[in-house]
Each structure stands twice: as structure tokens, then as C-alpha cells.
Amino acid sequence: MAIIALGYMVIGSDRLDAWDGFATGLLGMQRVDRGGGLRAFRMDDRQQRLIVSDSAGPATIGWEVPDAIGLDDLAARLEAAGTRVARAPRGIAEERQVADLISFRDPQGTMLEAFHGAVTADRPFIPGRPITGFRTGPLGMGHAVLHVADADALLPFYRDLLGFGVTDWSRTPYPLYFFHVNGRHHSFAMVGSGRTGLHHFMVELGSLDDVGQGHDIARVEEGRLAYGLGRHTNDHMTSFYANTPSGFFVEVGWGARTIDPATWTPHETRDGPSLWGHERFHMPEEARARMRALAMDAAARGIRAPDPNPGPWPSSGCAWADAVITRE
Numbered sequence: 001m002a003i004i005a006l007g008y009m010v011i012g013s014d015r016l017d018a019w020d021g022f023a024t025g026l027l028g029m030q031r032v033d034r035g036g037g038l039r040a041f042r043m044d045d046r047q048q049r050l051i052v053s054d055s056a057g058p059a060t061i062g063w064e065v066p067d068a069i070g071l072d073d074l075a076a077r078l079e080a081a082g083t084r085v086a087r088a089p090r091g092i093a094e095e096r097q098v099a100d101l102i103s104f105r106d107p108q109g110t111m112l113e114a115f116h117g118a119v120t121a122d123r124p125f126i127p128g129r130p131i132t133g134f135r136t137g138p139l140g141m142g143h144a145v146l147h148v149a150d151a152d153a154l155l156p157f158y159r160d161l162l163g164f165g166v167t168d169w170s171r172t173p174y175p176l177y178f179f180h181v182n183g184r185h186h187s188f189a190m191v192g193s194g195r196t197g198l199h200h201f202m203v204e205l206g207s208l209d210d211v212g213q214g215h216d217i218a219r220v221e222e223g224r225l226a227y228g229l230g231r232h233t234n235d236h237m238t239s240f241y242a243n244t245p246s247g248f249f250v251e252v253g254w255g256a257r258t259i260d261p262a263t264w265t266p267h268e269t270r271d272g273p274s275l276w277g278h279e280r281f282h283m284p285e286e287a288r289a290r291m292r293a294l295a296m297d298a299a300a301r302g303i304r305a306p307d308p309n310p311g312p313w314p315s316s317g318c319a320w321a322d323a324v325i326t327r328e
């Protein structure tokens with residue numbers, strides 16, 4: 001598998017000040033001063049994970065490969081399949097804080113980048129609000145989810161060409177495919193909503209209290225909370241969703257399961273997206289009621305997910321928190 005993690009997200013927006021407050025004050029990221037029409041934010045020992053630029057397209061997903069050979073192999077495979085690949089200019093690689101990258105689009109037109117050699121920061125990560133840190137490391141930044149017009153039509157591109165592993169899929173309440181590229185349950189997913197664009201990206205925090213306090217912050221700001229606190233059926237994440245300054249969502253979660261890609265068996269899920277909660281405040285009441293009914297049905301059938309293991313996560317989980325634990 002050439003792609004090993006979701007490395008970064010690039011968001012195009014002219015609302016840079018609004019993104020400053022959202023990324024630091026709610027998500028807990030650290031702003032990296034870049035100036036001009038660009039903002040960059042840290043989550044861990046990487047120099048940056050989120051970039052907001054007033055000159056970028058709506059959303060770009062940055063996928064990490066192990067090295068230069070892996071990047072060249074991926075470019076060759078894409079070109080052989082008829083996907084146009086562009087080698088990024090040196091200035092773009094410097095802006096992304098990576099050694100080298102390529103750009104290309106999926107069949108729907110979503111801009112994707114693949115890179116190697118992300119720059120490591122020379123100073124400790126300082127969160128924008130008091131949190132224990134983000135779960136990143138080999139699991140990557142988190143996950144990204146796209147609205148797509150036809151999920152089945154896009155499946156071969158992500159599964160067969162990019163080499164993403166299918167974790168699970170669902171047909172209710174709409175077509176959904178979840179893909180893994182490492183031990184994270186999913187680093188990418190497609191929602192067959194008939195629309196196009198970014199549905200959300202997810203960041204996973206180090207403790208449930210981090211998420212609960214973020215939920216309180218979002219709840220008191222008019223229009224900020226998109227989904228209330230809840231727990232997903234497939235990745236077991238406890239999370240809420242916030243409306244971003246760009247109109248899509250960010251999922252803020254804790255406690256997601258990890259899998260072993262070597263032994264995992266893809267399967268269909270039929271329990272709906274949430275075991276409980278995730279009240280969808282952004283939806284009309286009729287649609288909210290349908291989603292609520294799915295969770296009530298799962299509850300009536302006694303569907304449960306195991307609780308995540310307590311205590312410190314593995315040393316590969318969160319570089320900043322591990323450093324704090326080690327010092328203590």
C-alpha cells in the first residue's frame with residue numbers, strides 16, 4: 001500500500017481570522033505564523049497539519065507515502081491508468097512543508113496531493129486550548145469524508161488504483177464506503193449523497209474530557225454545533241461535529257477503534273451510523289427524525305460497542321503527549 005496516512009488538509013477560504021479562532025479555540029490546534037493569505041496549524045510534532053489559504057481551491061486532501069520511491073511509483077501507476085499527475089513546484093512543496101509532492105484529481109474532480117518527507121517542528125507542540133493532545137503518529141492526521149454523486153462509481157479509483165482497503169460499507173440511510181490505509185478504522189470515506197465536496201474531516205483527541213469541553217465551547221456559540229455528542233457504530237468514535245467557517249463540518253472525537261489491516265475482513269454494516277446521539281441540528285426535522293429512528297432501533301436491539309482501553313495510548317499515538325508523559 002503506497003499511501004500510509006492522511007497527512008494534511010488544505011482549505012481554501014478568505015475567512016482567515018474566523019479559521020484562526022475555530023482551529024485554535026475550538027479544535028485546540030496551534031497556529032503557526034505564516035503571514036499573507038495563509039494560515040497554518042499544528043497538531044503534533046509535524047510543522048503543520050492544517051493549511052487555510054485564500055488562494056487555494058475549496059479543499060485538498062494530502063496523502064502521505066513513505067519515501068521518494070513510493071511517490072514516483074504512485075505517480076507512475078496513476079499516469080498508466082489515465083489520471084493526469086502534476087509534480088508540484090518547489091514553492092508549493094515549501095508551503096506544504098514537505099520534501100516533494102504530486103497533485104491529481106479523483107474522477108469526481110476532488111483535488112488530491114501525495115507527498116513524502118514532512119518537516120518536523122523544532123519546538124514542542126502547544127495546544128490552542130487546554131487539551132491532552134491529538135491522536136496522530138502513524139495513524140495520520142485523522143480522516144476525511146467526501147460527498148459524492150455516485151459512491152459505487154468512485155470505488156475502483158480509491159480501492160483498486162490508490163490501494164485503499166475497504167473497512168466496511170453501508171446502504172442505509174445512503175451509500176457509504178469506509179477505507180483504511182493504516183490501523184485507523186478509516187482514513188477516508190465517501191457519502192453517496194448525490195452532492196460533491198468535503199463533508200468533514202476528523203481530529204481525534206487524547207481524552208473524552210477534551211471532546212466534552214469542546215462540545216461545550218461549540219454549544220454556546222450560535223450555529224456552531226452541527227451534530228450533538230454521540231457514538232458511531234462502526235469506528236466506535238465518541239464525537240460531535242462543528243460547522244466550520246467554510247460551511248463543511250469537522251468531527252471532534254475520542255476513543256476510536258484501531259484495526260489490523262492484514263487480517264481485517266471488509267463487511268456490510270446495517271446498524272445505522274450512530275449507536276446513540278449525534279443529533280443532526282443542521283438537518284430539517286423530517287431528516288433528523290429518520291436519523292434518530294436508526295439510533296433508536298440500534299438501542300432497541302441492544303447494539304453495543306466495547307469501551308476503549310483506559311490509560312496512556314501506545315507511544316506511537318501522540319508524540320506531544322508521549323513527550324509530556326516521559327518528562328513526568
